[in-house]
Structures are given as structure tokens and as C-alpha cells.
Amino acid sequence: MEETRLLRLLFVTSLLSGSTHQASLKMSPDSSQLFKDKFVSLRCEEDGSSDGWTVTRNTTTRTRTQCGADWGRKAASSCTISYIVPRDSGVYWCESTEGAASTSINITVSGGAVILQSPVLPVMEGDDVTLTCTTKTSNLSADFYKDGSFIRTEPTGHMTIRHVSRSDEGLYKCHIREHGESPPSWITVTGKPATTTSPSAPCHPPVSVWSIVLAILCSLFPLVPLVLLVLQLRRLISRKPKGNYLPVSMEMAPPTQAEQGLDDEYDDVMAAVTTEHHL
Numbered sequence: 487m488e489e490t491r492l493l494r495l496l497f498v499t500s501l502l503s504g505s506t507h508q509a510s511l512k513m514s515p516d517s518s519q520l521f522k523d524k525f526v527s528l529r530c531e532e533d534g535s536s537d538g539w540t541v542t543r544n545t546t547t548r549t550r551t552q553c554g555a556d557w558g559r560k561a562a563s564s565c566t567i568s569y570i571v572p573r574d575s576g577v578y579w580c581e582s583t584e585g586a587a588s589t590s591i592n593i594t595v596s597g598g599a600v601i602l603q604s605p606v607l608p609v610m611e612g613d614d615v616t617l618t619c620t621t622k623t624s625n626l627s628a629d630f631y632k633d634g635s636f637i638r639t640e641p642t643g644h645m646t647i648r649h650v651s652r653s654d655e656g657l658y659k660c661h662i663r664e665h666g667e668s669p670p671s672w673i674t675v676t677g678k679p680a681t682t683t684s685p686s687a688p689c690h691p692p693v694s695v696w697s698i699v700l701a702i703l704c705s706l707f708p709l710v711p712l713v714l715l716v717l718q719l720r721r722l723i724s725r726k727p728k729g730n731y732l733p734v735s736m737e738m739a740p741p742t743q744a745e746q747g748l749d750d751e752y753d754d755v756m757a758a759v760t761t762e763h764h765l
């Protein structure tokens with residue numbers, strides 16, 4: 487079955503080549519808000535390798551500048567900023583040499599006294615998410631707000647939202663008495679899709695017509711010879727005069743003139759049936 491193996495190979499290859507265009511930007515520390523002067527590391531991660539990706543950003547003053555040009559220190563697909571400052575605030579993403587882009591993250595650098603720590607990547611629907619309101623030195627009792635409305639006060643400064651849904655999406659901020667207010671941050675919620683890109687699960691295919699067609703072909707292909715065989719047998723059996731083929735015996739009458747016209751295939755089938763009878 488060379489064709490089957492070839493098709494399966496093509497199918498797997500199409501999955502792999504589809505997913506090599508998916509990179510994600512990871513950030514350490516994993517917080518969309520930072521105090522100024524922090525050390526920050528950003529890296530582009532891709533299934534298997536991460537070559538050819540560069541961390542790129544838009545800030546309020548400049549758009550689409552790459553790490554290593556006039557900001558950050560570039561090493562392969564990573565980028566570090568030793569002392570981040572408020573004007574580094576902006577949108578960051580990974581861009582490949584071919585122009586492909588990862589999803590972007592928002593980073594806010596605060597020169598103030600309070601920040602709200604929230605995940606940089608979108609939160610998955612159904613998951614729990616914890617937001618932390620903190621000063622430079624400690625977590626104190628904090629008030630949390632969503633879209634300008636007070637939610638609740640948390641004595642430890644941590645607010646966990648359980649089983650996140652789309653309605654939790656919004657602009658969050660927090661306030662610590664006698665210290666001040668954090669900048670706002672967007673929390674984005676994404677559905678639990680069949681198309682998430684997870685490095686450890688190559689079975690999440692990028693959905694394309696090509697991969698769907700190949701998937702169908704691959705699953706049907708082993709059936710083709712069987713279907714052909716069944717069709718062939720049916721054709722032969724229906725051409726054969728009734729009654730002669732069921733009891734396979736040596737007392738078969740010599741072929742009549744009409745039967746003489748039957749082709750070799752008939753003899754082949756009879757030979758096969760006879761062989762089976764003997765087994």
C-alpha cells in the first residue's frame with residue numbers, strides 16, 4: 487500500500503508545516519503590568535524550533551521596531567530588557583522573516599506605586615484566573631474594578647475569577663488605599679477551540695481545506711481495494727447462472743456453450759472459492 491503511506495506522510499507533513507507558522511510570545515515575568523526598572527525577558531516559541539522570529543513592538547512613539555535595533559538586547563529569538571521604563575509600554579509580538587506574526591501582548595510599565603498583575607496571554611474560557619494587586623514591596627488589601635465598576639475588596643490583594651467566561655472580558659484595575667491606583671489592563675477570554683496551538687499536541691491541526699481533504703482521503707483509502715473487490719465479486723456472481731456456484735463440488739456438469747463464454751475471471755473466482763473450501 488505505497489499510496490496509503492504516501493498520503494499519510496503528506497497529511498502529517500501538511501499538519502507540521504501548517505503549525506510551524508504558529509509562534510507564541512512568552513514573557514518572564516508573566517505579567518502584563520510591571521514596575522519600571524524591572525528585568526524582562528521575551529522569547530518567541532514555536533513547535534520544535536524558534537529560529538527566524540524576532541520580537542517586535544509598537545509603542546506610542548514608534549511602530550514596528552524590532553528588538554536589537556534601538557531597544558532590547560537580541561539573542562536568537564529572545565529579547566531582554568534590563569531596565570524597563572514606562573516608554574517601553576506597548577504592544578509586543580513575534581514576527582518571522584517571512585512576515586508571519588504571533589498573537590500580540592500588551593505590556594504596561596508603571597512608574598507609579600501600584601500595579602495589577604494579570605496573565606499576558608488570553609485566558610481560556612472555563613479556566614480560573616488570578617489577578618494580583620501589589621505595591622513594590624507587598625500585597626495589601628486591594629479594591630478591584632472592572633470597566634470602571636467596583637467588584638470587591640480582597641484582603642490579600644489576590645482576586646481569583648473562577649470558570650472564566652466571555653462576560654469576564656474587560657478592562658481591569660485595582661486600588662490600594664494610601665498607595666494609589668494601578669494602570670488598567672485588558673483581560674481577553676478565548677473560547678476552548680479545537681484549534682489551539684499547543685507545542686506538545688501536534689494533533690491540533692491548523693484548519694485548512696487541504697488538510698481536511700487529506701484527512702478524508704487518508705481515512706478512506708484503505709477501504710478502496712476492499713470496495714473494488716466487493717464490486718468485482720458482485721459483478722461476477724451476478725453474471726453467473728444461478729445454482730451452480732453455491733455447492734462447490736467435483737460433480738459439476740461440463741460447461742455448456744453459453745457458459746464457455748465466461749471469461750477467465752470467473753474461473754479465478756471459482757478457483758478462489760474452491761481453495762477456500764479446502765482450507
Ligand SMILES: *[C@@H]1O[C@H](CO)[C@@H](O)[C@H](O)[C@H]1NC(C)=O
Nearest residue numbers: 543544549550577578579590
Ligand atoms: C503596529 O502599528 C502598525 C502601524 O500603526 C499597525 O499597522 C499594526 O497593526 C500595529 N500592530 C499591532 C499588533 O498592534
Ligand SMILES: *[C@@H]1O[C@H](CO)[C@@H](O)[C@H](O)[C@H]1NC(C)=O
Nearest residue numbers: 577589590591592672673674
Ligand atoms: C491591548 O490593549 C488594547 C487597548 O489598550 C486592547 O484593545 C487590545 O485588545 C489589547 N490587546 C491584548 C492582546 O490584550
